[in-house]
Amino acid sequence: MSETRAIVLGGGGVAGIAWEMGAVAALLQQGIDLNAADLVVGTSAGSMVGAALRMDQLQAVLAAQLDDAGPGADQMPQSSPDESYKEPSGFSSEAFVELTATAGRGDGDELGARARVGELARTTPAVMTEGEWVASIRALLPDKDWPAKPFGITVVDALDGSFSVMDSTSDVELARAVAASCAVPTVWPPVTIQGRQFMDGGMRSATNADVAEGYGKVLVLACGPEAPESPFGPSLPQAMAKLEQHSRTFLLEADDAALKEFGANPLLRSTRGPAARAGKRQADEVAAALREFWES
Numbered sequence: 001m002s003e004t005r006a007i008v009l010g011g012g013g014v015a016g017i018a019w020e021m022g023a024v025a026a027l028l029q030q031g032i033d034l035n036a037a038d039l040v041v042g043t044s045a046g047s048m049v050g051a052a053l054r055m056d057q058l059q060a061v062l063a064a065q066l067d068d069a070g071p072g073a074d075q076m077p078q079s080s081p082d083e084s085y086k087e088p089s090g091f092s093s094e095a096f097v098e099l100t101a102t103a104g105r106g107d108g109d110e111l112g113a114r115a116r117v118g119e120l121a122r123t124t125p126a127v128m129t130e131g132e133w134v135a136s137i138r139a140l141l142p143d144k145d146w147p148a149k150p151f152g153i154t155v156v157d158a159l160d161g162s163f164s165v166m167d168s169t170s171d172v173e174l175a176r177a178v179a180a181s182c183a184v185p186t187v188w189p190p191v192t193i194q195g196r197q198f199m200d201g202g203m204r205s206a207t208n209a210d211v212a213e214g215y216g217k218v219l220v221l222a223c224g225p226e227a228p229e230s231p232f233g234p235s236l237p238q239a240m241a242k243l244e245q246h247s248r249t250f251l252l253e254a255d256d257a258a259l260k261e262f263g264a265n266p267l268l269r270s271t272r273g274p275a276a277r278a279g280k281r282q283a284d285e286v287a288a289a290l291r292e293f294w295e296s
Contacts, residue, residue, distance in 0.1 A: 002216035002247075005294070006039040007053075008209045009046025010236075011202035012223025012254070013184070013266035015275040016045035019254055020221050021062040022279025024053060030287050032294055034219070041152040041165065041211045043201040045223065047181040048140065051174065054147030061142055065272055085136045088127045088187045091265045099186065100203070104231035113231045114161030114203050121158045121185035121199045130189040137182065138175035146174050153177045154201030154208045158190040163204045163233065165211055166193075187267065204233035209240060217293065218243050222253045223262075250293045252286060254278070 009020055027034060035053055042050030052061040103116040128136070138144070146168035153166045155177065166177045172193050180191035180198035190197035201208060206226055212218045226236035234242075243249050254262070258278035263271055283290075 002214065004038040004215045005036070005217040006041065006212035006215035006219070007034060007037045007050075008207055008212050008218060008220040009040065009042040009049050009053075010207035010209075010220070010222045011044025011046055011182075011200065012206070012262070013045060013271075014269055015262040015266035015271035016223035016254075017048050018062070018065065018272040018275040019223055019258055019262070019279035020046065020049040021052070021058060021065070022276030023221060023252060023283040024049065024279075025059050025062050026280040026283035027287060027290065028058065030291070032287070032291050034294070035149070037149075037219075039150045039152065039212065039215060041154065041208070042181065043154045043206065043208045044182050044184070046207075046221070047153040047178045047201070048137075049221075050151055050153070051141055051147065051178060054149050054151045055142050057142035061140070062276065065140070066276060084132065084139065085269070086127045086132070087269065088267050089265070091187055091267050093262075093264055093266060096184075096186070100232075110204070110231065110233050111161040114156050114163070114233070115159065116161075117185050117203050117232075118156065118158035118161055118190070118197075118199055121183070121190050122197060124186040126189040127187060128189065130191060133183070133188050134176055134179045134191060137179040141175055141178065144174060152211060153181045154204070154211065155180045155193075155198040156201055156203045158185075158197040158199040163201075163208075165208075184267070205230065205235060205239065207236050207239065208233075209236055210234050210238075210242060212247075213243060215247055217248045218250070219290070219294065220249065220251045222251065223266075224254045224259055248293065250290060252282060252290070255282060258282060 261274035
């Protein structure tokens with residue numbers, strides 16, 4: 001078995017960013033060197049978390065996103081770096097799942113199903129313009145340049161549904177790649193890269209854990225369970241089953257208590273504090289086992 005290690009960071013909205021950062025920050029504080037991974041790959045929320053981890057700035061980015069008023073607060077301060085962020089107050093996770101499920105029930109293969117979601121993304125008015133959206137993501141990143149260590153960001157072409165993993169060799173600005181991976185269809189606008197429009201990498205899978213195939217150890221952070229199968233691509237259970245044939249795996253998945261903190265609209269900034277604390281709690285609970293997995 002290969003000695004290489006990979007970390008997969010899944011999507012989950014604003015709440016998912018906070019949950020993953022809370023968990024990873026707690027593990028880093030306990031001396032578990034997750035940034036020593038040979039690959040970090042992020043989908044949607046995970047692309048933001050992965051960038052911060054690879055830049056050795058995760059704790060600082062998390063602190064910047066949380067309210068300075070105290071541990072019970074869950075609102076951003078007025079001077080927050082993403083004050084231009086326009087919250088989609090009417091978003092509903094349940095309604096979004098139904099919307100995408102309808103697209104997935106059409107004729108054709110996974111590519112066609114993703115293309116149908118892409119059509120919705122391209123034709124539905126978004127909360128922000130593309131320029132505003134990319135600028136809001138750029139303001140959250142601790143550095144404009146791609147990290148030196150291997151880091152992949154998953155995206156889906158909003159026209160033909162094709163899936164790709166962008167990295168430092170892709171000739172694209174980091175902020176634009178992260179914005180594309182985080183571009184939830186019908187909420188945020190698709191992001192133009194080299195003349196093509198791209199949307200949320202989570203439209204293939206919320207985790208895209210199969211990207212880590214071939215690595216000896218794979219740590220997956222998932223912002224909730226996935227269905228056994230999906231019309232859009234390999235689900236997490238399918239990807240994990242395949243990975244486990246040749247790799248050691250460790251799955252840290254947001255539990256019911258964490259998902260309750262995410263609420264019906266995980267795109268609200270008010271979810272950050274509760275979600276980050278839930279991530280820390282779960283990380284503390286598995287820290288000993290994860291250390292043994294990561295370091296042995």
